[in-house]
Amino acid sequence: MRRKGPVDHVPGSPAVELLEASVNYQRTVALDRVTLHLPPEEHAAVLGPNGAGKSTLLKVIAGVVSLTSGEVRVHGQGPRGHTCIAYLPQRSAVDWSFPITVREVVAMGRMGGLPPWRRASSHDRARVEESLAQVGLSELADRHIGELSGGQEQRMFLARALAQRAQLFLMDEPLAGLDVATQRELLRLVRELPHATVIVAMHELGMAQESFAQVALLNTRVVAAGPPQQVFRPENLTEAYGKALQFVQSAEGALAVSDSCRPPEDANR
Amino acid sequence: MIEFFVEPFSYTFMVRALLAAVLASAACAVVGTYVVLRGMAFMGDALAHSILPGVAVGYLLGRGERSIVLWWALGTAVASALAMGAVARRGRLREDTAIGIVLAAMFALGIALISTTRGYAVDLTHFLFGNVLAVSPQDLWVMVGLGGAVFLTVAVFQRELLLVSFDPVLARTLRLPVRTLHNLLLLMVAATVVLSLQVVGVALTLALLVTPPATGYLLARRVRTMMALGVASGLLSAVLGIYISYHAGIATGPAIVLVATAMFLIALACSPKRHTLLPR
Numbered sequence: 001m002r003r004k005g006p007v008d009h010v011p012g013s014p015a016v017e018l019l020e021a022s023v024n025y026q027r028t029v030a031l032d033r034v035t036l037h038l039p040p041e042e043h044a045a046v047l048g049p050n051g052a053g054k055s056t057l058l059k060v061i062a063g064v065v066s067l068t069s070g071e072v073r074v075h076g077q078g079p080r081g082h083t084c085i086a087y088l089p090q091r092s093a094v095d096w097s098f099p100i101t102v103r104e105v106v107a108m109g110r111m112g113g114l115p116p117w118r119r120a121s122s123h124d125r126a127r128v129e130e131s132l133a134q135v136g137l138s139e140l141a142d143r144h145i146g147e148l149s150g151g152q153e154q155r156m157f158l159a160r161a162l163a164q165r166a167q168l169f170l171m172d173e174p175l176a177g178l179d180v181a182t183q184r185e186l187l188r189l190v191r192e193l194p195h196a197t198v199i200v201a202m203h204e205l206g207m208a209q210e211s212f213a214q215v216a217l218l219n220t221r222v223v224a225a226g227p228p229q230q231v232f233r234p235e236n237l238t239e240a241y242g243k244a245l246q247f248v249q250s251a252e253g254a255l256a257v258s259d260s261c262r263p264p265e266d267a268n269r
Numbered sequence: 270m271i272e273f274f275v276e277p278f279s280y281t282f283m284v285r286a287l288l289a290a291v292l293a294s295a296a297c298a299v300v301g302t303y304v305v306l307r308g309m310a311f312m313g314d315a316l317a318h319s320i321l322p323g324v325a326v327g328y329l330l331g332r333g334e335r336s337i338v339l340w341w342a343l344g345t346a347v348a349s350a351l352a353m354g355a356v357a358r359r360g361r362l363r364e365d366t367a368i369g370i371v372l373a374a375m376f377a378l379g380i381a382l383i384s385t386t387r388g389y390a391v392d393l394t395h396f397l398f399g400n401v402l403a404v405s406p407q408d409l410w411v412m413v414g415l416g417g418a419v420f421l422t423v424a425v426f427q428r429e430l431l432l433v434s435f436d437p438v439l440a441r442t443l444r445l446p447v448r449t450l451h452n453l454l455l456l457m458v459a460a461t462v463v464l465s466l467q468v469v470g471v472a473l474t475l476a477l478l479v480t481p482p483a484t485g486y487l488l489a490r491r492v493r494t495m496m497a498l499g500v501a502s503g504l505l506s507a508v509l510g511i512y513i514s515y516h517a518g519i520a521t522g523p524a525i526v527l528v529a530t531a532m533f534l535i536a537l538a539c540s541p542k543r544h545t546l547l548p549r
Binding site: 026059062063064080081083085086087089094095098099100101104105108109111112116117144160164 | 439443494
């Protein structure tokens with residue numbers, strides 16, 4: 001079984017670069033001429049209503065979904081040659097009753113570029129334990145994945161990405177279903193990732209504002225991108241979310257209230 | 270008492286029947302583990318049914334030379350798997366629709382071919398429900414070859430198969446050959462379907478492929494344990510089924526399947542994760 005070796009990163013190129021990137025599924029448009037840049041080691045949040053193409057965007061960058069037109073580059077090359085990209089799945093996309101332990105899931109991160117007949121080396125195993133420790137899951141390593149709490153689930157996938165030695169972390173709605181304290185804790189862990197470029201798809205406007213220097217509002221096309229103060233303006237939010245969003249005037253200024261951001265739990269199981 | 274266990278195997282055809290049943294059920298449980306985990310039960314059933322025309326052609330062409338039937342069956346299973354993929358892609362149909370179309374077409378073609386022979390009903394029954402007592406030494410050798418190939422392939426690719434079953438997106442970002450692995454799995458399903466042809470027949474192959482691994486699934490927390498329990502349950506079903514068949518005069522294939530089902534029901538009753546089968 002032939003595997004392409006990982007491609008080289010072009011020095012000085014953005015970590016992620018999308019140029020007029022479009023994706024059509026049959027007759028529906030999932031992404032419409034999206035142009036975005038993200039320098040290495042920067043962290044950004046992508047927000048938008050359900051069906052805005054957040055997952056598609058991350059999968060395009062991961063090289064899992066093909067573009068209908070336009071271009072995508074990761075560190076100056078097409079995404080398909082990289083093994084440094086980690087896509088952390090949405091919780092609803094995971095089969096939590098699959099017979100597998102936390103350690104086994106994390107160990108999967110070590111499987112890139114390994115020929116099938118080669119067993120995991122002691123280096124691989126050490127890397128797995130190290131990654132588990134880094135996210136604080138060492139104690140739970142032998143648990144079945146169905147026994148984890150929401151925050152632990154996300155940390156498991158983070159550990160898998162660490163075991164993979166990923167440099168680009170694509171997190172698909174990691175905050176969904178978590179309470180605010182757990183959300184903050186997870187985002188703190190993400191901020192502390194060494195030398196990582198991170199893109200987080202999320203629904204939580206407030207959390208994005210407080211935790212990210214760069215945000216993008218997506219509704220199949222990019223409505224606005226940049227620092228949160230510039231992006232989260234009523235006209236942009238209305239354009240991205242449409243009628244799902246209402247504004248309330250309060251003493252501190254305008255509050256945006258959205259009522260259909262969070263996907264129904266387990267909707268696409 | 271000893272008589273009860275020993276007597277059946279004073280006939281060499283019974284020994285061959287036992288070996289064939291054991292081989293088929295073990296191989297089915299190993300491959301079936303992935304079939305269950307990936308939700309491919311319908312695909313497995315379709316491949317089992319779609320080998321009928323191959324069986325018929327092999328049977329019509331090679332009267333006397335019986336093990337040629339198995340090779341025809343294998344070829345047909347592979348062709349059907351390819352056809353299902355092609356129909357789904359070309360027609361932009363849902364995969365289960367494409368599988369259903371190919372299943373029905375191949376099954377009809379098989380019955381049409383067999384209906385041209387005299388003694389049609391008897392022959393058809395053998396193919397549909399198996400005839401493990403008629404396994405020839407040559408058949409057994411073909412089965413050993415196919416079974417060995419399946420065990421070896423799973424031993425080599427178990428980590429890759431686990432990865433693509435649990436998280437195909439990760440498999441693709443790690444740049445594993447996902448399509449090739451899927452085709453490899455289909456090939457192994459085809460091989461096990463052929464293995465079970467004479468043991469439980471086309472109509473009941475799905476039971477060997479799905480029921481013992483499902484028993485393992487209910488009791489295991491890891492895929493390896495699931496597979497081991499599935500194989501154990503499959504082997505026990507084969508052996509008990511043959512005894513029951515011999516002493517009670519029941520057809521062997523159904524006896525094996527009913528034992529496997531009984532074991533599944535017992536596992537269901539004591540499963541620690543029974544809740545996963547019930548709505549939350």
